[in-house]
Structures are given as C-alpha cells and as structure tokens.
Amino acid sequence: MQDLNHDLVVIGGGIIGVTCAWQLTQAGYKVLLLEKDAIGRGASFGNAGHIATEQVLPLASPAVLRQLPRMLLDPLGPLHLDWRYLPRIAPWLCRLVANMRPQTQRTSSAGLRLLNEASLPAWRQLLQLAGLSQLLKDAGSLLVCESDSAFAELHHHLEVLSKIGVEAEPWSTSRLHQQVSGLVPTVKGGLFFPDTAHVTDPYRLVRQLFEQAQAKGLEQRRAEVHGGRWLADGIELHTSSGPLSAKRVLIAAGAWAAPLVKDLTGIRVPLDTERGYHMMLPGELERLPMAVSSFERKFIMTPMSGGLRLAGTVEFAGLQRAPDYRRAWGLVRHANALFTQQLAVRDATPWMGCRPSLPDSLPVIDRLGPQGRLLLAFGHHHLGLTQAAITAQLILSLLSGNVPELNPVPFRLARFGKLPPSHTLHNTVCLPGSES
Numbered sequence: 001m002q003d004l005n006h007d008l009v010v011i012g013g014g015i016i017g018v019t020c021a022w023q024l025t026q027a028g029y030k031v032l033l034l035e036k037d038a039i040g041r042g043a044s045f046g047n048a049g050h051i052a053t054e055q056v057l058p059l060a061s062p063a064v065l066r067q068l069p070r071m072l073l074d075p076l077g078p079l080h081l082d083w084r085y086l087p088r089i090a091p092w093l094c095r096l097v098a099n100m101r102p103q104t105q106r107t108s109s110a111g112l113r114l115l116n117e118a119s120l121p122a123w124r125q126l127l128q129l130a131g132l133s134q135l136l137k138d139a140g141s142l143l144v145c146e147s148d149s150a151f152a153e154l155h156h157h158l159e160v161l162s163k164i165g166v167e168a169e170p171w172s173t174s175r176l177h178q179q180v181s182g183l184v185p186t187v188k189g190g191l192f193f194p195d196t197a198h199v200t201d202p203y204r205l206v207r208q209l210f211e212q213a214q215a216k217g218l219e220q221r222r223a224e225v226h227g228g229r230w231l232a233d234g235i236e237l238h239t240s241s242g243p244l245s246a247k248r249v250l251i252a253a254g255a256w257a258a259p260l261v262k263d264l265t266g267i268r269v270p271l272d273t274e275r276g277y278h279m280m281l282p283g284e285l286e287r288l289p290m291a292v293s294s295f296e297r298k299f300i301m302t303p304m305s306g307g308l309r310l311a312g313t314v315e316f317a318g319l320q321r322a323p324d325y326r327r328a329w330g331l332v333r334h335a336n337a338l339f340t341q342q343l344a345v346r347d348a349t350p351w352m353g354c355r356p357s358l359p360d361s362l363p364v365i366d367r368l369g370p371q372g373r374l375l376l377a378f379g380h381h382h383l384g385l386t387q388a389a390i391t392a393q394l395i396l397s398l399l400s401g402n403v404p405e406l407n408p409v410p411f412r413l414a415r416f417g418k419l420p421p422s423h424t425l426h427n428t429v430c431l432p433g434s435e436s
C-alpha cells in the first residue's frame with residue numbers, strides 16, 4: 001500500500017469538493033483530490049449560477065404532494081418521475097412525504113436558513129481572497145408570475161419568507177417592467193430578493209478555485225473510489241488506481257456519495273438525485289439585468305458571461321439513464337412565452353446534471369469516526385453552489401476543532417441512522433499539518 005502522507009484526501013471534484021480543497025490548502029493542509037471524471041463536470045458544471053439565499057423552504061411540501069400524480073403523466077412538466085425508476089425512488093419519496101410534518105419542515109427550513117444567510121457573505125469573502133470577485137454579480141434576483149392566482153400565492157409566499165427573515169420586496173407590474181424590459185405584459189409582478197446574487201460562469205469558478213488550490217500544493221488524481229476501511233491511524237481507500245491510505249478523508253462525491261458513506265459508517269443514507277436541465281443560449285448576452293425565475297413555470301434564466309442560461313426542472317430517473325433533452329428544449333418554450341421577442345437559439349446547448357438530494361432538503365456536513373477522521377460534505381440538492389463557500393468554512397472549523405460559527409446539528413449524518421460508538425465525534429483540536 002502507498003503511504004501518501006496526505007493530511008486529507010477529498011473524494012469529488014465538484015464545487016463542494018473543490019471549494020473545500022481550496023479552503024483547506026489555504027489553511028496549510030496537504031490535500032489530495034480524487035475525481036473519477038473531469039474536475040467540475042458533475043452537477044456543478046451547468047447549474048443556474050444563482051446564489052439562492054431566498055430558497056429556505058424544503059422540497060417536501062403539500063404542494064409537491066399534490067403534483068405527484070401529474071408527474072407520472074407529463075414527461076415535460078417541471079417535475080417528472082420516470083416510472084421505470086419508481087421502485088428505486090419509492091422509499092425516498094416516502095421519506096419526502098414523511099418530512100412534510102410541520103415539525104420536520106420547520107427543522108429543514110431553519111437549517112436551510114442557517115446556511116443560506118451565511119452563504120453570500122462566505123462567497124464574498126472567499127472570492128475576494130481568491131481575487132475572483134468579478135465572477136459574482138451582486139444584482140439580486142427576481143421571481144415573477146403571470147396569473148392572478150399565482151400573484152396571490154406570491155404574496156402568501158412573501159409573508160412566509162418574511163416570518164423566516166428572508167428579505168423580499170414586492171414589485172408592482174409597472175416597477176417590474178421598468179426594471180426588466182422585454183417581458184410580455186402578462187408578466188404581472190413579482191418578488192425582488194436583494195440578498196441574492198449570481199455567478200457569471202459556474203464552471204470557470206470551479207476551475208479557477210481548483211487551479212489556485214493546485215498552486216498552494218493541492219494534488220489531484222483521476223481515480224474512482226470504490227470503498228474503504230478503517231485503519232488504526234487512518235483510512236484505506238480502494239480506488240480504480242489501487243489502494244491508498246490517508247489520515248483523513250472528506251467525502252464530497254455529490255449524488256454518488258451514498259455507497260462510500262455506507263462502506264465507512266454502515267449508514268445507508270437516503271441520497272438520490274433530482275436531475276435538472278439547462279439550455280445555454282450564447283446569442284443572448286444582453287437579455288436580462290439579473291436572474292429571473294418564473295413562479296408558475298418553475299425555471300430560472302440567468303445572464304452569464306457566455307450567454308443566457310435557462311435552467312431548472314426536476315426529474316427522478318436515477319444516475320444511469322440517458323438525459324431526455326426535450327426537457328431542456330422545453331425550457332426555451334417556457335422562456336419564449338415570457339419575452340416579447342423570441343430568443344436566439346443558434347448554437348444553443350442542452351445539458352443535464354444530477355443534484356445530490358436528501359429527502360429533508362438539508363446537506364450532510366459532519367466529522368465523525370475514530371479521531372474524527374472522516375469528514376462529510378454532500379447532499380446540497382438545489383443549493384450546492386449557494387452553500388459551497390459556507391460548507392468549506394464549516395469543514396475547516398470541524399477539522400480544526402474550533403466551535404463552528406453555525407451549529408451543525410441539523411446537518412449531522414446521525415439523523416439517518418445510529419453510528420457505532422467508536423464513530424462519535426471526539427472534539428479534539430487538530431491543527432493544520434498536525435496529527436489528531
């Protein structure tokens with residue numbers, strides 16, 4: 001077995017793994033990143049770039065329950081379930097329904113709020129340190145609606161959000177059309193979220209952070225981790241390029257994390273994927289001043305440096321099935337219905353990515369195992385870009401034994417099963433470069 005003498009092996013080169021690797025190398029840790037494919041090409045490649053701090057309500061809600069029967073019937077609707085995947089996703093959906101209890105919803109919402117309110121400051125700080133602030137556009141974002149009934153629902157949504165402490169401004173029809181030109185008159189009004197922002201090139205963000213971490217000593221290897229086992233003084237990983245041992249391991253493998261977690265903790269984490277699509281329109285550089293979402297159509301349009309990105313939809317079809325790009329083209333139809341002038345679709349490219357989703361809509365951010373050698377950062381569902389910088393700060397805090405600024409209890413793995421006594425966190429102080 002090779003003894004690599006790395007402080008830490010990170011599994012997964014998406015926005016979560018790379019941002020953590022960036023933070024840890026800055027703090028002086030010697031990090032090896034293992035990625036089975038190319039860096040930043042998973043869900044983090046094609047997300048909508050929205051720093052969605054306003055999204056503090058869990059997916060599990062009676063409204064989603066009401067839509068479930070329709071999901072089976074409409075392959076191009078905003079929510080779709082591939083019936084062939086039903087036997088696999090059924091337990092996840094049952095947990096989703098169970099999470100609709102008011103108490104569970106409150107816990108999820110409080111957890112989301114906790115992370116989201118710290119997310120934008122964490123990104124601003126990180127990007128400033130990295131000299132990459134130009135990738136973040138502090139323009140706020142807008143949620144618009146078309147029908148009278150949706151307008152009423154939006155106002156109810158505003159009340160719910162303001163109780164939770166999310167700042168939102170209701171915009172009248174005239175204010176909306178003054179601020180955003182080119183929308184059809186039937187777009188009635190909406191909510192403006194001032195404490196949100198967008199990233200102008202999500203893939204470039206991952207790449208730049210990765211390259212900066214490399215300059216600070218990050219090593220990277222293309223290898224797939226198949227599993228692992230505990231050693232007396234570390235963890236042995238079984239990879240496609242052979243076994244390797246590490247003092248500590250961070251699992252940041254997005255939608256693929258569950259088998260690794262099972263192997264090392266015995267806990268079967270109910271992780272599945274909500275597949276999403278985007279359509280990138282390079283000919284649409286000037287269409288919108290900020291990210292605009294549609295309340296009824298459930299998708300977002302984000303102005304990026306490479307054009308306008310239309311993104312959204314949820315599809316339950318697992319990790320293996322081929323993408324159904326009709327869903328991405330469906331986004332163009334929805335967007336065209338919102339503009340007076342049709343979108344330029346020349347050289348448009350569709351894309352599909354796998355959101356890593358847990359049924360309580362909260363990620364796992366944790367440190368456990370003997371001497372706290374196993375770190376976990378996965379399951380960020382619709383909010384992985386939003387929460388990557390704060391997740392990296394929390395991982396560093398957990399690793400250094402500092403009391404984290406955010407209480408991480410709702411993000412613990414133990415909410416999904418009982419850990420062996422030896423896996424309970426010993427809150428030892430562990431300084432960069434030193435053994436705990």
Ligand SMILES: Cc1cc2nc3c(=O)[nH]c(=O)nc-3n(C[C@H](O)[C@H](O)[C@H](O)COP(=O)(O)OP(=O)(O)OC[C@H]3O[C@@H](n4cnc5c(N)ncnc54)[C@H](O)[C@@H]3O)c2cc1C
Pocket residue numbers: 011012013014015016017034035036037038039040041042043044045046047048049050051052223224225226252253254255256257260275276277278311312352353354355356378379380381382383384385386387
């Ligand atoms: C259409 C769409 C729009 C979205 N819009 C937004 C948005 O606007 N704002 C927002 O905050 N979030 C958004 N998201 C969600 C966000 O993209 C994800 O939450 C985030 O990318 C997850 O990051 P990750 O690093 O956990 O996963 P990934 O980016 O998928 O990275 C995981 C990596 O781990 C690697 N890996 C997996 N298993 C192994 C293994 N065994 N060995 C080695 N490597 C492994 C994979 O190859 C992959 O590269 C969107 C998602 C989609 C699909």
